[in-house]
Amino acid sequence: MKLLRIGPKGHEKPAILDAQGVARDLSGLVDDLAGDVLSDEGQRKLAALDLSTLPALPDDRIGPCVGHVGKFICVGLNYADHAKETGKAPPDEPILFMKATTAINGPNDDIEIPRTSQKADWEVELGVVIGKRAKYIAEAEALDHVAGYCLVNDVSERSFQSERGGQWTKGKSHDTFGPIGPWLVTRDEVADPQNLGLWLDVDGVRRQTGNTNTMIFGVAFLVSYISQFMTLEPGDIIATGTPPGVGMGIKPEPVFLREGQVITLGIDGLGSQRQTTIAAGA
Known part of the structure; x- marks a missing residue:
């Protein structure tokens, strides 16, 4: 479904x-x-x-595909080639950080460029939506706790993330920095979450192309691993990392988002998103 x-x-x-x-x-x-x-x-x-x-709904705005999200958990540097482009070694264990739930946005809503932003960036990611409470679960049981999958743009502000002290959360949590959807595709319709193509364009220029088969840590491992540290509840979202091609990794000079640009992205079977960047509001 x-x-x-x-x-x-x-x-x-x-x-x-x-x-x-x-x-x-x-x-x-x-x-x-x-x-x-x-x-x-x-x-x-x-x-x-x-x-x-059932009544047909009008062709209206599509909102985030999950309501009442309790936790928005992200995995950093989960593709070896992405870790390389950032100048970091692939991690021995998953790097986890949280994205504020107030960042959650519809898949085609505008993305705000924060005030004082210098390095706003894009990241196409596979999102995993939890359907059943998970605590200390084995990897072999992990996918039984998954409701389905969705497309995520883990929008980031790199100077906030890496140059302002502390953890990554402040660079990941600005309002509108978490578009999810358009759909929650139930797990029975995703034969293999480790074989999905991902792509992202900025102003029609292809920036990211990848496949979930190159993840360092796969979906089942991540769900099991995270459940060792916190209880996962229905509606929690795990963003599983991004393939190479982010703005900060472009050579010879990084390329970052500015107002008035259009981002399009998609994952096989999970639909696509389209966002326009705008100045941050109050």
Whole structure:
């Protein structure tokens, strides 16, 4: 299934795509795409619906594909060639950091360039959405705790991230820095999360091309690993790292985002996003 949320910010309705690509309104049946709705049982109930009986939603703004996200967990330097372009050695264990949930944005919403920003950057990533509580789980069981997958742009401000002291979170958490969606694609429709092509363009120029098969740490390992340090709850999102081609890695001179640019990105089977960069508001 392809699940999505449609409507104005803060007032999105849960929806499901039918075979013709029409978004059908689920708001009469579930409050949101969150909590128990993401569980295996919740998904079975949605899969059993006769979608032709559900109202079609208008072609409106697509919001973030998951509601009420508790944790937005990110994995750093999870592609060896990306680590190389940043001048760092591939990690021996996953590097984890948090992205503020206030950064979560719709897939086609504008991205703000923060005030005093010098090095705003892009990162196409596979997002993993948790569907069942996970604590101290084995790698062999990890994918049973996954509701599905989504496209993430882990937008970053490199000077905030690396030159302002402390951890990476301050460079990752500006409002609008976490577009997710357009869809939450349930795990039964993703045959192998370790064989998905990723791409990203800026103003029509291809900047990133990669495949999840080159991850250092795969999805199952990451879910198991993270569950050793914190309990994962339904609706939590894990952004699994980015392939090479980020702005900070471009030679001979890095290239960073400025106002008025267009970013497009996608992952096989998970849809695409399109964002325009704008000046930060109040």
